[in-house]
Amino acid sequence: MNAPGPAFPALQPDEVFDWLDAEAARRSEAGLVRRLRARGPSTDELDLAGNDYLGLARDKRVAGAAAAASLRWGAGSTGSRLVTGSTELHAELEHELARFCGTQAALVFSSGFTANLGAVTALSGAESAIVTDKYIHASLIEGCRLSRADIAAVGHADPAAIAHALATRRKQRALVVTDSVFSVDGDVAPLRELSEACRTHGAALLVDDAHGFGVLGDGGRGAVHDAGLAGEPDVVTTITLSKALGAQGGAVLGPRRVIRHLVDTARSFVFDTALAPGSAAAALAALGVLREEPGLAERVLTVAGSLAHGLREAGLQVSGSGGAVVSVRAPGPGEAQAWAGACAEHGIRVGCFRPPSVPDGVSRLRLTARADLAESDVDRAVKVVAELAPPGARG
Ligand SMILES: Cc1ncc(COP(=O)(O)O)c(C=O)c1O
Secondary structure, three states, X not given: OOOOOOOOOOOOHHHOOHHHHHHHHHHHHOOOOOOOOOOOOOOOOEEEOOOOOOOOXXXXXXXXXXXXXXXXXXXXXXXOHHHHOOOHHHHHHHHHHHHHHOOOEEEEEOOHHHHHHHHHHHOOOOXXXXXXXXXXXXXXXXXXXXXXXXXXEEOOOOHHHHHHHHHOOOOOEEEEEEEOEOOOOOOEOOHHHHHHHHHHOOOEEEXXXXXXXXXXXXXXXXXXXXXXXXXXXXXXXXXXXXXXXXXXXXXXXXXXXXXXXXXXXOHHHHOOOOOOHHHHHHHHHHHHHHHHOOHHHHHHHHHHHHHHHHXXXXXXXXXXXXXXXXXXXXXXXXXHHHHHHHHHHOOEEEEEEOOOOOOOOOOEEEEEOOOOOXXXXXXXXXXXXXXXXOOOOOO
């Protein structure tokens, strides 16, 4: 028999959650309180906080396709595709995504988050080792935690550290996990070198191309395609439909046998209501726009380049190279929050990243480029962000 545990005082029902107040006070002291802000359907603000990189979320072709599909198929999918059936919309979207990105097959999920959870857990397990870049997205981290694999999180963008962790692992089966474009700093992972490390050590490579798809590579085919890795038998890509495509949802792209395995075993696919018909149709329409207008992807990069250049010229500490994400260092979390708030009061909405979204000591403003921004928008944004910079932001 187990020894009796320590005796805890009985609590009244209204005391059970008292510990939440203590946690809230701690967050407040550390400047880490988050608030939901009301948003109307339209605004005069210049939005440099969202991820609508191609400006397609409100495009009539995209939003119209969502509306038409909702009327035809229903507002929701009503269940898992394994239970209530798989619509032609889902099948067509998967076919088109795979064709566009150059992979054998694709599987769509209800979000990028669930795509990452599903891919990481289904492609690993207690008999596996996972080696990750330490700055991977939270959804990948959650996938690692759920996987029961041995996890090694190594230095950022460091293929030698990845190779070392692979060489010293204790499990034969191995998966390397990275973002393509890191969501906070906007830097691009050394995908070819990572692939080489994987091949030397018999590991698979899983790349979250959430911020590369629609922006990088030939016509926006993404960072994995750009690195020449899209059709490779040992490479799996995850994307979100919620950023460049302006819709909602996620997908895993890769070899056919990987996709078949996910249909059978990815719990965030099997036990999750399927991507809504409207979202599938919107993503399909947006993909059509991207195919017809490949210059959209190039335009985002031009806008991002102008933003980064202007902010650097203004003496700010800017990171991000190659993608749509431009990140500006703030002296601390409180300053970052106040800076972002002041920018909003001047009509410029920027992202504010503080712990736990980033490690302590590296709070940031994040500006995201969009293909539909004019040079005058960029100039205005740079002027406001630079003029409102707190002491210490210039390093
Ligand atoms: C790198 C990265 N991966 C995955 C996701 C999750 O995608 P979704 O918002 O579609 O769930 C995000 C979104 O914030 C992201 O930035």
